[in-house]
Amino acid sequence: MSSSPTFLQYFLTLVVVLVAPLIGGILNGFDRKITSRLQSRIGPPLLQPFYDVFKLLQKKPMVLNRIQIMYAYLHLAFMILTIVILALGQDLLMALFIHAFSTIALVIGGMSVRSPYSRIGGQRQIMQMLAYEPVLVFLVIGIYRVVGMQSGTGSFLASQAMSLGQPLLIPLPLMFVSFFIAILIKLHKSPFDVSTSHHMHQELVKGVTLEYSGPFLALIEITHFYETFLLFALIACFWGTNLLVGAVLAAVCFFGMLVVDNACARLTPVWMVRFMWTVPMAMCLCNMVWFYL
Amino acid sequence: MSAFSKSPWVVHYNCNSCNGCDIELLACLTPMYDLERFGVLNVGNPKHADVLVVTGSVNHRNAPVLKNVYDQIPDPKVVVALGVCTSTGGIFAECYNVLGGIDKVIPVDVFVPGCPPRPEAMIDGFVKALGILEEKRGGKDTGSAEKPTITLFPPAVE
């Protein structure tokens, strides 16, 4: 169970880190476009998210204090690190913690300013974490058990999870559904866009990101690209035996996410936590029980 | 056009409007006109915005608010004044509390007169504003827009 990556892996990881925001950006472009079509509008160009980021980078910086800058950088840096660790086939649980810290950085950045909207948004973002984080941990543990059933010893290594003879979706169907719901929260889609929201939505006048503007908002947007890429890449990995099928799966989920986003009203934060700690959590546990029986 | 002007994010401030212009502005975002084609997003807060869209006339209460919202938009930024009230105070011009057009408080880049202006006119105004935004990014001083002249009382029929 050696885990030291080869040179080729390092090279591929570099490629992934460079390409990820492009794919994530395009995915966001599709998001805007498809959402528009669902609302029978024409919508912005596919590359609109990139235009947004370029524009934001060229704006003059405007801040409330200097600390919030640090957290914008940490937010992005830890998201990239998550992708690096996963791409190198390292420990899934650790990747999850690092990913969580990326979100924590956003939260603290939002809470570090004396702005009521931003502070409330920050705290709602923590509630979002509280809602989805257990589901993600259970998913990782489910993967561990699947690897254990296949190869004798369980493992948290992403590389082992990818080299299974069987798509993860088959033994983990309920966890997959829970993961899909968690993605809705992660990407701030209705009905879970309580801490901040995208596009035309204005929950809490952009909540946790409110006091970030110009280049610093661009950093958060780029992180969002990375995150979109990361989450849908993970979905694709649920069919790791054939990534083409995985890509189709990711595409279906992406479309499903947009439909849900457009069809649902917003939940209150407490409802969100209650829902996540009951239905998806129960599904995860149910799925887990299969492995321990 | 560079990427810069392809992504104008809008914050809309209603000074003292009768809501006619506001409804027409929102109509621009609906499927009929779909301003998002040009990347326009109604972001709802000045910190993320590039374009300040103002409706209604300025009075003593809201003048500092308008100035404040304007100040909280990071540079470069443009101001689009929708409707006749923003130019001169419109039908409210003679009210005891009204200062007049918004140009008394902040520099305006584009005036779109009308009561209310048609969405087509608004979109036209936006496109003009994008050009100015682009120039401002280049560091050019574009000055203030020429204020449309409106006769308060129609000339007497002779």
Next chain:
Amino acid sequence: MTPLLLSLLVVAPVVFGALAWFLPDGKARKGVVAFSAIFMIALGIFTATQGAFHYELGSWAGPASLLLEAAIMALVLGIAVKVRSWPIGIMVIFQLVVAVAEHVMAHEGAEHGVLFILDPLSTILMLTVSVVGSVIVYYAIGYMDVHAHHAPPTNAGNGRFFFILIGFLGMMNGLVLADNLRWLTIFWEATTLCSFLLIGHDGTEIARANAKRALLINTFGACGMSLASFTAATAAVGATGTLTGITTAHLIIPMAFLCLAAFTKSAQLPFQSWLLGAMVAPTPVSALLHSATMVKAGSYLVLRLAPAFAGERFMVVVAVVGAFTFAVTSALAVSQSNAKKVLAYSTIGNLGLIVACAGIGTPLAYTAALMILCFHAISKGLLFLCVGTIEQQIGSRDIEDMGGILFKLPMTTTITMIGQASMLIPPFGMLMSKWLAMEASIQHPVMLVLVVLGAALTVFFWCKWLGRIQTASFHSHYTMEKLPTAMLVSVVILAVGVVGSALAILPLFHHVFVPVAAGAFKLSPSTLAPLNDVIGFVVWPVVITIVVALALTLLTRRKITEAHVSMPFLCGENVKGTESYLFRGPMEQTTEAWAGTFYFLSIFDETRITQWSNLVAGLLLLTLLGVIKVL
């Protein structure tokens, strides 16, 4: 060399303490306290470098222990009379009876055995006590100076305070080193006494009530300890008088009593109330006894015994108690706005996690438990000291009052931030060990669920607090606050310790924790090689990422001047020229824009949750008895 070291470790602090007591309040006493702190650090490190040793006292040790125990019992009995608590009195008399009975009925051979032992496990705790404990004692010099100004008139005086505080270090060392169960009981009781006296230090009504409760619960635990000693010495098979002798399944009953004692000391559910009450004590006491060192004694005991019983059904129950404590206290911490209470709940939770890991009983879990033991002592010691400083400076320990302290106390706040970050961010030790704990608990689904939920809630309350203390307006210049040297230096030492241990986590893991765990399970460290792989990769990438992000921040912030600063968005209604979070409200009233913090008092209702979880924990303890019966 060994007897000298041993007596220095145990007796020297008591002597220094007595000296501090009798010297007049002023430079001389401060000098003695400072010297004893430095001396104990040096002694602890020196002892650790000496390697393992065993030491057996002469034949006088048996009667001496009985006498000492009788003396302590008499003391506690006196206190019981004074505070008019008949349950404490009855329990003390019961203990005395048990001790005498043990002396009479003990099997031949049970008397003999190693009396004091320094093995790798006790070295770890001894070092933690000596180093972190001494730093906290040093901090107390500055703290008590200020405390004396606004302490209630009932205050017992600084002399006695320092005597107990320093003497406690000796008692703790004795507890860690004692192998003989009777000596262990003596030191155990002595630490309880220290705790009682220090909680009651301020002499207010609430302080006295809480001190009494601490004594009550810990005396109950000590009864368990006495019974353990008795049952071990009189067992039909494998009778023993030493802690390390309890290795076979025949001795599961003493083991169970020891666990009971450990649960009370480590404030596991349902015994948590005394630790929460103990927070009325001056902050150095909370830091030293109720977070960094004394409460670790309970989990240390479980850790010491765990390898021998690994895999028993009994240990599963122990682990579930620990994990349950972790989950429940994490939930309760969410609802608290009192900073010390948050720290207290978090402490109980982490002790629970140690107990859970010990209960799981795999080498991996054991390593995790050891790491939590050490890193928690440093981080929590630091956080308590920071809260103490903040409390003295702003006059409140309420988290809601801590907004804006970044400007008032930049140094303290930055260090507090480091301390809090060390609880939830890689590569700080606490997160790494929590990660190991999670990896280790994978075989036990119940524990796993509890640990995962607890960990999620942990993030919640740390984030809230971390966000609150950083809330600040823009200031172009920060001036360092003026603090007493002792407070500043000790806080900085611990902060450096936290960061240093995070950077050195790989060597520490390879060369300290893994060998100890392997030794405890009588494996060679090389068989734990896969363990090394687990942790091997992540540390440096994380460090590099943080450094890059910080470097970019510094580059950017240089360009940020007053001109780039804007006011917060308050719908355009900001009041100019004043503090930027004021806005013009209705009727032109100037109103403060204030967003509090979520506490979810209706969901995480302390009273209700405590009731129910105490009930569940009580049932779990009964299960513990049931498991013994089956065996």
